[in-house]
Amino acid sequence: MTxxxxxxxxxxxxxxxxxxxxxxxxxxxxxxxxxxxxxxAMFQSRAKDVGSLVKKMARSGKSYRSIRDKAGVRARxxxxxxxxxxxxxxxxxxxVVSTDEKRENRDHRTFDYAGTHFIVRLAKRSPVCExxxxxxxxxxxxxxxxxxxxxxxxxxPTELRRAMHRLCAMTELFDDxxxxxxxxxxxxxxxxxxxxxxxxxLYLGLTTVGFDKQLSLAAIPxxxxxxxxxxxxxxxxxxxxxxxxxxxxxxSTRAPESDPLLYQPESLLIFLAIEADQFFCADSWPIDTLxxxxxxxxxxxxxxxx
Amino acid sequence: xxxxxxLTPCFFRGSDYAYHHGxxxxxxxxxxxxxxxxxxxxxxxxxPDPPILSQFELPLEPxxxxxxxxxxxxxxxxxxxxxxxxxxxxxxxxxxxxxxxDKPSTFLLATQEITSQLAxxxxxxxxxxxxxxxxxxxxxxxxxAIMKLEKANGVRVETVxxxxxxxxxxxxxxxxxxxxxxxxxxxxxMFIKISDDPQEIVGTVSDxxxxxxxxxxxxxxxxxxxxxxxQQSSVSTRRFFETLVGxxxxxxxxxxxxxxxxxxxxxxxxxxxTTLNVKGFVRDHVNxxxxxxxxxxxxxxxxxxxxxxxxxxxKSKLSRMVIDFKNGASxxxxxxxxxxxxxxxxxxxxxxxxxxxxxxxxxxxxx
Numbered sequence: 282m283t284x285x286x287x288x289x290x291x292x293x294x295x296x297x298x299x300x301x302x303x304x305x306x307x308x309x310x311x312x313x314x315x316x317x318x319x320x321x322a323m324f325q326s327r328a329k330d331v332g333s334l335v336k337k338m339a340r341s342g343k344s345y346r347s348i349r350d351k352a353g354v355r356a357r358x359x360x361x362x363x364x365x366x367x368x369x370x371x372x373x374x375x376x377v378v379s380t381d382e383k384r385e386n387r388d389h390r391t392f393d394y395a396g397t398h399f400i401v402r403l404a405k406r407s408p409v410c411e412x413x414x415x416x417x418x419x420x421x422x423x424x425x426x427x428x429x430x431x432x433x434x435x436x437x438p439t440e441l442r443r444a445m446h447r448l449c450a451m452t453e454l455f456d457d458x459x460x461x462x463x464x465x466x467x468x469x470x471x472x473x474x475x476x477x478x479x480x481x482x483l484y485l486g487l488t489t490v491g492f493d494k495q496l497s498l499a500a501i502p503x504x505x506x507x508x509x510x511x512x513x514x515x516x517x518x519x520x521x522x523x524x525x526x527x528x529x530x531x532x533s534t535r536a537p538e539s540d541p542l543l544y545q546p547e548s549l550l551i552f553l554a555i556e557a558d559q560f561f562c563a564d565s566w567p568i569d570t571l572x573x574x575x576x577x578x579x580x581x582x583x584x585x586x587x
Numbered sequence: 588x589x590x591x592x593x594l595t596p597c598f599f600r601g602s603d604y605a606y607h608h609g610x611x612x613x614x615x616x617x618x619x620x621x622x623x624x625x626x627x628x629x630x631x632x633x634x635p636d637p638p639i640l641s642q643f644e645l646p647l648e649p650x651x652x653x654x655x656x657x658x659x660x661x662x663x664x665x666x667x668x669x670x671x672x673x674x675x676x677x678x679x680x681x682x683x684x685x686x687x688x689d690k691p692s693t694f695l696l697a698t699q700e701i702t703s704q705l706a707x708x709x710x711x712x713x714x715x716x717x718x719x720x721x722x723x724x725x726x727x728x729x730x731x732a733i734m735k736l737e738k739a740n741g742v743r744v745e746t747v748x749x750x751x752x753x754x755x756x757x758x759x760x761x762x763x764x765x766x767x768x769x770x771x772x773x774x775x776x777m778f779i780k781i782s783d784d785p786q787e788i789v790g791t792v793s794d795x796x797x798x799x800x801x802x803x804x805x806x807x808x809x810x811x812x813x814x815x816x817x818q819q820s821s822v823s824t825r826r827f828f829e830t831l832v833g834x835x836x837x838x839x840x841x842x843x844x845x846x847x848x849x850x851x852x853x854x855x856x857x858x859x860x861t862t863l864n865v866k867g868f869v870r871d872h873v874n875x876x877x878x879x880x881x882x883x884x885x886x887x888x889x890x891x892x893x894x895x896x897x898x899x900x901x902k903s904k905l906s907r908m909v910i911d912f913k914n915g916a917s918x919x920x921x922x923x924x925x926x927x928x929x930x931x932x933x934x935x936x937x938x939x940x941x942x943x944x945x946x947x948x949x950x951x952x953x954x
Contacts, residue, residue: 526726530616539650560870560878581657584615585664 289345290335297351299408301328304352306403307375307410311356314374316489319482320366321359328352349400350411360463361416361456368397371412375401378409392449394422417459418452473501479514480546483521488532490544500547500574503567507554520553524587528552531582542574543582551579556586612725612779612789615660617732619652619723621694624756625702626744629715638706638718639746640699642753651758654765655721659732662775665866666793666893668803669817670776676813678704685788687722688729688780694722701733708811713737717744717761717770728779735774735807738764771795774807776814790814793893816895823894827865828852828901830888834881842931842939846908848873853905853922856898864893910941918943 308326315322329337329351337348358367371377377399384395397414415423425448437445466474477497484492505512521528528549537544551574554562559580566576623644628636672681683697683704698720705718714737721732738744744764745757764770773796781787792814794803808814831852835845851872855863865885869878898905910918910931918941920929930942 527613527616530618534618535653536649539653558879560882561875563870564875577661578657581661582615584660585613 286335286338289338290331292345293329293331293334293351297328297331300352300410303403303408303410304328304354307352307401307412308354310374310403311354311371311412312489314370315356315367316486318366318370319486320363320370321481321485322356322363322367323359324354324356326352326354349409352408352410353413354410355413355415355420357415357417357420359417360459361418362460362463364397364414364416367414371399371401371414375399375403375412376405377401392446392453394449395419395453396423416456418454418456421455422449422452472505473498476501476505476512476550477546479512479517480549483517483549484546486521487528488544490532490537492545497545497547500545500571501550503571504547504550504554504574506565506567507551507562509558509561512550512553517549517553520556521549524552524556527584535582540582543579548579551576552583555580555583559586612728612730612781614663614725614732614777614791615656616725617656617659617721617723617730617777618725619647619655619721621691621723622647622652622655622719622721623695623698624717624719624761625698626756627702627706627709627716627718629711630706630709630713631711635706638702639744639754639756640702641695641755642699643749643755644695645747645755645758648758648762651762651765652721655719655732655734658772659734659775659777662772662793662795663777663791664892666795666864667775667777667791668793668891668893670790670792670803670808670812670814671817672788672790673809673813673815676809678708678811678813680704680811681813684731684778687731688788691722691729705735705811708806710806713806716773717756717764725779728781730777730779732778733776733812734772736765736770737773738770774804776812818889818891818894820895820897821900823891824856824863824897825900826888826890827863827885827894828856828904830885830890831881834877834884838880839877840937842910842933844874846910846931849908850922853908856896856901856905860896862893862895865890866892910939912939 304326308324312322312324315324329348334345334348334351337343338345356367358364379400381398383393383397387393387395396416396419399412399414400409401412402409413423463478466478477494480497480501481492510516531543531552535543542548551562563576568576621644623641625641626639628638630636680701683701686693687697698718701720702718716735716737719734719736721734723730723732745760746754747757748754774792774794776790776792778788778790781789790812792803792808792812794807796804803816808816831848835848839845839848851868855868855872866882869882869885873881906921907919908922910920912918920943928943928945930944932940932942934940
């Protein structure tokens, strides 16, 4: 180990906690921003391991300063189609120093990882942090392939490298199929799915608590009747926008364990119906087919009608 | 010198404050910071048992806080009436509430005194109960909620001891009592400080035990809280009736439906029940398509959720229905007329035929 590496190692041992804090702050800022915009994603953040940093310096010959992923955040999108929106959100939330759009530089004859990477700052003089945006397929690919070929691809036999590329092609196909199926489910022939996508987008903007999709798909067709007028995306957006602070309070002050049915996207549909016409909602409540949803409880939670 | 707090007449539906300011507080948005529970035994005999007062604050159990907020919301939205502090009230509760808002550190001591006041105010007829008092905020405005729960006599609430010997009602026992339906919520009061002016406190009180009888039990409203209703019963009654008449004539084109609504209102106002619950009336007597609109209109016109009936101001309007026609003719009929002898038929062209099928008793000028 050269003395430069040892100096870098010692420095990073001291500074690593600061990079961990930075990663956490970037993680929180992005997560809040994604949630507000209704972009569903799983976030991870970390400060690089001391050993990994030293090895990366040794391998690449880069200086301590030019290693830019000492702090890193990864957002794995739930839906590949949300990439453009996610990129916009990163740009709107953080100061972007550089962007590496790997999918734009791809050779049409090969298959390779195609995530979007940013180097960002939280503030003008703060250290940099790497942000990676992955589609579900890219996330899968990165987690499987990274340790196998990323670092030492020269040692991998051609046959195995070809197998890895086939795997990569499959993840690309996987993303495309997810998008295609999602688009078709959002179509007019699949009302419950289409409405769930809208509700899910808004719900995830209000809370990170997971929900039961099958329950939503069973409940939504039965709940549509509690509203006199049709539920459009615009109407839902306006409702959530208008009652943003009240809805945020609803989902932040109640424990999911003690109020599990509240933590479903269709709650928004119920609140919209109560707000629009409490009497109609009560009269048309599907009490026989949806016995577990207690209208009176949703009324209590919603409180006063504006 | 008697303590006096000016209460702006406001709060929830039907408030002047809400009407003029375009907003009203929503009890479902109450976020607790402190909650304490004391026990008031049944006040038997000349020397009744004293209240069991919690002497230190324990961490707020989220489930209890949620229960408290949900039940408070339901009670106030269904039955809540606006109240104001009464001049010269003997109780110290108004001053204690004001003190808590001004100096939240007095919360525990003040709630102990409030509980002792309740024990002094209620009689032998009242069940043993728990008094839960919570301090918090509604959209950044300081708010205090008081909930009187009654529990079965003989059910003792366990206490827990602090290291220094002080006692408090056990949070686990309270949790079990509240969430296993062993208690019933009977009376709720909520007070909100709506501006920086220390005297701007608004209040709403509900009494589920008094449904259909007096609006709020006197011992709770006057003797304990030191409050009185903001709106006089005769005013609430008149506003309700006039708003309904206005709605019927402007928003209900079907004559038979108009007559049916008016008959229902007159029957409700003339019934033996001393109070009228507006939401219940709308739900029971108004068609679904009109319920929401009428409900909103009644709120806009400052008609409280629930009010004690006083028909003095509208007595003359409650005996007979008058149907005026565009051609100048008027038909006057008692609301309780036998439908076999009096029929209204509305044609597709919007014109209405009145059929009176009975013996003529007399002919004269308008009565």
